[in-house]
Amino acid sequence: xxxxxxxxxxxxxxxxxxxxxxxxxxxxxxxxxxxxxxxxxxxxxxxxxxxxxxxxxxxxxxxxxxxxxxxxxxxxxxxxxxxxxxxxxxxxxxxxxxxxxxxxxxxxxxxxxxxxxxxxxxxxxxxxxxxxxxxxxxxxxxxxxxxxxxxxxxxxxxxxxxxxxxxxxxxxxxxxxxxxxxxxxxxxxxxxxxxxxxxxxxxxxxxxxxxxxxxxxxxxxxxxxxx
Numbered sequence: 001x002x003x004x005x006x007x008x009x010x011x012x013x014x015x016x017x018x019x020x021x022x023x024x025x026x027x028x029x030x031x032x033x034x035x036x037x038x039x040x041x042x043x044x045x046x047x048x049x050x051x052x053x054x055x056x057x058x059x060x061x062x063x064x065x066x067x068x069x070x071x072x073x074x075x076x077x078x079x080x081x082x083x084x085x086x087x088x089x090x091x092x093x094x095x096x097x098x099x100x101x102x103x104x105x106x107x108x109x110x111x112x113x114x115x116x117x118x119x120x121x122x123x124x125x126x127x128x129x130x131x132x133x134x135x136x137x138x139x140x141x142x143x144x145x146x147x148x149x150x151x152x153x154x155x156x157x158x159x160x161x162x163x164x165x166x167x168x169x170x171x172x173x174x175x176x177x178x179x180x181x182x183x184x185x186x187x188x189x190x191x192x193x194x195x196x197x198x199x200x201x202x203x204x205x206x207x208x209x210x211x212x213x214x215x216x217x218x219x220x221x222x223x224x225x226x227x
Contacts, residue, residue, distance in 0.1 A: 003146060003190040007056045011199035014158060017048050026070060029113040033074035038164055042155055043073060049196065050151035056192035060143045064123070067114070068130040068148045075106030075131075099135045106131045140189060150193035153184055157200040159207055174214035177205055 010017075027034075034040040050069040054062040079101050107128040114124045130145045140146040155161045157180060166176035180201060188194050205211070 002188075002194070003057070003143070005056045005190070005192050007058065007192075009056050009192045009195045010052050011195050013203065014045060014048050014052075014154075014196075014200065017052070019048070020051060020066075023066060023070060025117055026067065026113065029117065030071065030074050030109065033077035033109060036077040037073065039073050039076060041160060041164065043070060045155040045158060045160065046072075046151045049154040049193075050147060052196065053147045053151055053190065053192055057143060057147060057190065060147055061126075064126050064130070064144045065147045065151075067119070067123075068127045068134075068144065069151050071106060071110045071113075071127065072131050072134050072148060072152060073102065073106065074109045075102035075104065078102075078105035078108070103132050103135060146189040150188050150190050153188060154193055154196055154200070156180060156184060157197045157204065159204040162204050162208065172213075172215065173208050174210035177201065177208075177210050 034043065047066065047069050050065050051062075054060055054065055079098055110128050110131060111124060114127070115121075119127075126144070129141065130148050134145075134149060134152060140149055156165050162173050162176055162180075166173045169176060169179075171179065180197075185194065185197055188197060
């Protein structure tokens, strides 16, 4: 069931948003973990979407959401880097052991860095409960969990996300965009995320000219014009 909102949903380009600085000490604490699996690109974009989702769902604890999304993939820095692509993006990528491992390592990192920054044990437990299973657990346990899950997916709909992820999955951008529509949009939990995803995807597809550059059996028929 899609989680509705009565708030205005911001679907403007995510790159045009305002960057928050209040969590800069936490960003600095995990800056080395941001160097793995393009976290330094994926996480800031997902973080920006998380902040917009918090505006659309003010009943959620925004700080839990923002801290959880900031830390959710830091665990990739502590797994075998050679297996990230081969196992983490293979045919059974959703249930790959390395995905469970990165969630465990992400929880470890959260428990290491958050106490020194003044976060309570109860708060840290709420954050790690979200990180643990954000990729591998099928259900969401709370509205905060739902917003983190949606923010984690929303970055894929940007031009940057399409560029990176299509390479990871070995697909051309047009094929990956089709996959986003058929596989990822239905996974989104909130109505706000649906709106944001489709708005970003339409802009990305237009910019990347996916309808023109598509190849394969499901590519549009050629119009007979020159190259």
